[in-house]
Amino acid sequence: MSAKIVLANKYATGNLVYIDTNLNKLPKTLFSKTERKFINEELKNDRKMIVINQFKRYVFIQILEDKKGYIHQSEAMRKAGDSIAAQLNKQKQNTVTIMAGNRSGAALAMAEGMALGNYQFIQFRKDKSKEKNALTTINVVCENITPKDVSMLNITVDAVCHARDLVNMPNSHQTATQLAASFQDLGKKAGFEVEVWNMAKISSMKMGGLLAVNVGSPEPPTFTVMEYKPANAVNKKPYVLVGKGVVYDTGGLSLKPTANSMDLMKCDMAGSAVVACTMYAIAKAKLPVHVIGLTPATDNRPGGNAFAPGDIIHMMNGATVEMLNSDAEGRMILADALHHAKQYKPELVCEFSTLTGAAAAAIGHYGIVCMGTANDEVKDKLKFAGNNVFERLVEFPFWEEYDDLLKSDIADFKNIGGPYGGAITAGRFLNKFTDYPYMHFDIAGPAFHRTRDSYRNKDATGVGVRLMMDFFRHIAE
Numbered sequence: 061m062s063a064k065i066v067l068a069n070k071y072a073t074g075n076l077v078y079i080d081t082n083l084n085k086l087p088k089t090l091f092s093k094t095e096r097k098f099i100n101e102e103l104k105n106d107r108k109m110i111v112i113n114q115f116k117r118y119v120f121i122q123i124l125e126d127k128k129g130y131i132h133q134s135e136a137m138r139k140a141g142d143s144i145a146a147q148l149n150k151q152k153q154n155t156v157t158i159m160a161g162n163r164s165g166a167a168l169a170m171a172e173g174m175a176l177g178n179y180q181f182i183q184f185r186k187d188k189s190k191e192k193n194a195l196t197t198i199n200v201v202c203e204n205i206t207p208k209d210v211s212m213l214n215i216t217v218d219a220v221c222h223a224r225d226l227v228n229m230p231n232s233h234q235t236a237t238q239l240a241a242s243f244q245d246l247g248k249k250a251g252f253e254v255e256v257w258n259m260a261k262i263s264s265m266k267m268g269g270l271l272a273v274n275v276g277s278p279e280p281p282t283f284t285v286m287e288y289k290p291a292n293a294v295n296k297k298p299y300v301l302v303g304k305g306v307v308y309d310t311g312g313l314s315l316k317p318t319a320n321s322m323d324l325m326k327c328d329m330a331g332s333a334v335v336a337c338t339m340y341a342i343a344k345a346k347l348p349v350h351v352i353g354l355t356p357a358t359d360n361r362p363g364g365n366a367f368a369p370g371d372i373i374h375m376m377n378g379a380t381v382e383m384l385n386s387d388a389e390g391r392m393i394l395a396d397a398l399h400h401a402k403q404y405k406p407e408l409v410c411e412f413s414t415l416t417g418a419a420a421a422a423i424g425h426y427g428i429v430c431m432g433t434a435n436d437e438v439k440d441k442l443k444f445a446g447n448n449v450f451e452r453l454v455e456f457p458f459w460e461e462y463d464d465l466l467k468s469d470i471a472d473f474k475n476i477g478g479p480y481g482g483a484i485t486a487g488r489f490l491n492k493f494t495d496y497p498y499m500h501f502d503i504a505g506p507a508f509h510r511t512r513d514s515y516r517n518k519d520a521t522g523v524g525v526r527l528m529m530d531f532f533r534h535i536a537e
């Protein structure tokens with residue numbers, strides 16, 4: 061757990077953050093004459109964050125810019141929270157209290173930014189106890205925040221931190237088997253069912269795509285089925301989440317170059333982390349929704365009998381695929397999972413994957429590329445959630461004409477579409493294995509940041525978990 065957010069009635073002593081648009085409301089006794097003068101000067105200079113060192117404590121004044129609109133204002137608060145947390149950690153401060161009047165949205169966003177920014181991945185450091193951030197408690201004082209708001213926020217932050225841990229974990233310490241064991245742990249902690257299929261079961265299920273990708277690896281694959289089915293579920297048909305669990309992507313025989321490519325590929329199971337950690341959050345929060353999670357997992361390596369460009373693969377649904385590039389492995393393992401999902405007769409399938417460099421090239425790490433066959437109402441709900449949590453969705457076309465690019469002369473289709481529309485042809489490939497409302501989320505851009513990006517942190521961001529949690533909270537209402 062990063063830092064805990066606590067609902068408080070009034071501040072005790074210690075570090076304070078004031079969120080307000082009207083500074084006349086600040087307690088008169090809080091600042092000395094010189095401090096007031098300083099504040100006024102800072103305001104004249106259009107400063108949005110004012111920091112006052114009172115020696116016993118720090119006081120931060122954060123200006124709210126109402127004209128920005130709630131999406132951008134919340135995001136500004138998350139970033140301010142991250143910045144304040146960093147300043148407090150630098151000074152080895154354990155606690156802070158956010159004083160927010162009646163500005164509940166801003167207060168929750170700021171607390172979220174503080175807690176998420178406070179995340180660290182230091183378990184492999186010798187001096188980890190010394191390096192650990194000091195901040196442990198974030199008090200929030202706000203008229204219209206409920207204990208439930210705070211517990212939902214803590215659960216979501218915790219789930220995002222779990223997702224980051226999984227994605228940051230290198231392949232040396234996370235095989236497909238170990239990843240599945242971590243999903244089992246999450247299930248035990250939060251209270252959802254987890255079944256892990258081994259190689260024998262995967263073979264008996266004829267998951268040809270997953271097996272083909274796994275051939276080049278000395279490690280066996282896994283396929284994990286998770287289920288959360290509360291008695292009071294609001295949905296009759298389940299929501300199914302599917303996530304790419306490539307614990308390491310070398311590209312296989314179509315080997316990737318090292319720099320800025322293969323060296324990042326421990327992140328290639330980020331989709332599966334979204335699935336497991338969303339399940340974790342939903343179960344912890346006891347949301348009344350029936351959700352199933354499916355995560356095929358393997359590494360993609362060029363060893364032994366590794367499948368070779370030109371090979372024909374028999375997929376679980378009976379189709380044949382001419383596998384022309386072994387680096388387009390994600391779609392091979394996801395195809396079987398999507399086919400398997402049909403038996404649940406799902407309300408909606410949301411599939412998350414670090415699938416294509418093309419998605420990242422198109423929009424960078426500033427949003428999630430999405431596309432699919434769900435109706436506009438569902439898409440609008442997903443986009444609304446994306447705006448709420450600032451994991452914004454960019455919808456790409458999903459025209460069937462793109463299927464032309466996947467035609468093969470010798471098999472039912474190819475696993476690559478050529479140089480144009482790469483993110484879309486990848487999505488269209490997957491669509492061939494669905495018969496239900498389907499949404500594909502390509503998180504290759506936002507899942508992993510080489511440099512620190514405010515509260516999203518450095519390396520694994522946990523992107524997708526907050527999106528899905530917000531979506532399901534609204535479904536549950």
Ligand code: BES
Binds near residue numbers: 417
């Ligand atoms: N795992 C990669 C995609 C990726 C790229 C994830 C950058 C995260 C950051 C995926 O398996 C891949 O290699 N895709 C190929 C597909 C191509 C061969 C059709 C790509 O995008 O180049």
Ligand code: ZN
Binds near residue numbers: 386387389390
């Ligand atoms: Zn690949």
Ligand code: ZN
Binds near residue numbers: 306328387390414415
């Ligand atoms: Zn991959």
